Amino acid sequence: MTARQLLLRLTALSLAAAILVATAAIAEDEFETVELIPEDKAGFTATHVFAPITGLFRGGPGFWYDQRRLKIETTPPGAALDLFYVRKNFQKGYEQADSPVIVLLPSRIDAGDRDSITIRAFLDGYKQREISIRVRGKEEEILIELEPLANTLVAVTHLYFAGRASLTFLTKEALTFRVQHREGGYSIIFIETGTSDEATAVLSVVNDALVERVWSQQLGEDLVVRIELTPEAIARRVDLRQQQSHDPIRRLHSFTLNVIPPDGGAEAVRRTRSALARITGHQVSSCATRYDGDLHEHIEASVLARALTPKGSFVDPYLRAAMKRLGEISPGGQVVLGDGTRFRTSIPLELSAASSQASEVRGYLAILRQLVNELEPAANQRNTLRGLIAPEVTPADFDAIIDGAEAAERLCLTNAG
Known part of the structure; x- marks a missing residue:
């Protein structure tokens, strides 16, 4: 390597070091700074006598006499910090800060051998964590890793x-x-x-x-x-x-x-029965089947199954009654599954079988739509239907799905007309 090449390399290394120092300085400027220094110093001990000598073996005189600076960071950042200065089990100082922070502490010679800093970190959604360090310790940087809640x-x-x-x-x-x-x-x-x-x-x-x-x-x-x-x-x-x-x-x-409600919803039960009795076969057949089929196509089968399968919810009796009514207004008194299986809803055992596979029954979503329309004002109909058939779907996504199903139904009606 020539002298010129060596000079260029040394220059590059010097520039890189300068950039790193400048970056570190800028980053440190972003830290909040708090002072946590008790009003009274620790008592005089033998440490004070031998500090000038022992300091030589611990990095120089500054080890004992320079002010302590403790840099505290958390992962993730932004945690709230409670900072306690403790001496002989008594609190001598308290400050609050947000990480990252630089804490100014007394010099080691002014602190007692048992003086400590307790750091308590809080962040929403994470477990609280607490650590303690000795003021006379050698730590200059502390990184507290917070764990998400279980x-x-x-x-x-x-x-x-x-x-x-x-x-x-x-x-x-x-x-x-x-x-x-x-x-x-x-x-x-x-x-x-x-x-x-x-x-x-x-x-x-x-x-x-x-x-x-x-x-x-x-x-x-x-x-x-x-x-x-x-x-x-x-x-x-x-x-x-x-x-x-x-x-x-x-x-x-x-x-x-x-x-x-205090009456257990007795009046609502009466209204629901009356609404079901008003639903006719025409309202769940013909172009309504296009609406029903489009919903089945765009809502995950597992989502429909979890919503419509009996599970001990207060809506189970209403869903069962809707299934029974669908059979009453369907040809032959039967409901039909997507695979062609048929159940006669007038027979309790077959009605239970159909209810357990409600998400697969053709026309079932159409009759639930009609039932909701009979019971609820227009402004609440979509949200109520979503709660019945697809509560796991977000309102925005459900609106898009319903818009598509209604468009398919309108197109069918236009072509039929």
Whole structure:
């Protein structure tokens, strides 16, 4: 290597080092700086006598006499930090900050041998973590890695039908929770549970005749869901009932809150029976089958099955009654599955078999659409139908699916005319 090449290489290394130093300086400027220095110094000990000598073996005199600077970061960043200065089990100082932060501490000679800093890190959706370090220690940088909460609210489904409402919360693990009554509604505290964007999005659009709105807030390790009832629900003094179950196939735990009128919905049952009696065969056949088929094509079969298969929900009797009515207005008193299997709904055993495979029955989605239209005002019809047949589909996606199905039905009617 020639002298010129050596000079060029040394110059390049010097520039690189300068850039790294400048970058580090800029990055450090972004750190918040707090001072955590007790008003009184630690007592005089033998350490003070020998510090000038022992410091020579620990990096020089500055080891004991320079002010301590502790750089604290968290992964992910942005955690709230509680900083405690502890001496002989007594708190001598306290500060709050957000990571990343630089904490200014007393010099080692001014700190006691047992002086320590306790750092408590909080971040919504993550486990709280606490660590302690000695003030006289050698640490200059601390990285606190936060772990996500063990349980997560992965999805929420909302259903309103026949004067009753329900909210189902799906989580990865079994829930520990508290339900608190408050003025105008309820608060549910899910212990050590985080949330997902999908669940939060569904909660933000919940609205029906009983539930005015729902919103969630992550408070450290706990998720708080607040339910605000409508004036009608408050006036009627609705009741709240809970139900828990486990889906072994999807490995999800469910917690359902049912909002029930004081009469148990007796009037709604009467209205539903009358509405079913008004539905005719023409309303679920002909071009209505195009609508029904388009929904089957664009909604996942598993989503339909989970919504329509009997599972102990308050809507099960209504879904069964709709299946029975579909058989009554269909040729031969039979409902037909996609594979051609037929069931006579006038026979209880066959009605149960058809209900257990409701997602495959031709015309079933069409009769549910008609039933919802008979019971609900136009503004609520789509949301109610979504809760019945596809609560796992987002409102925006469901609107697009319904638009497509209705367009297919209109095209059929145009061609038929």
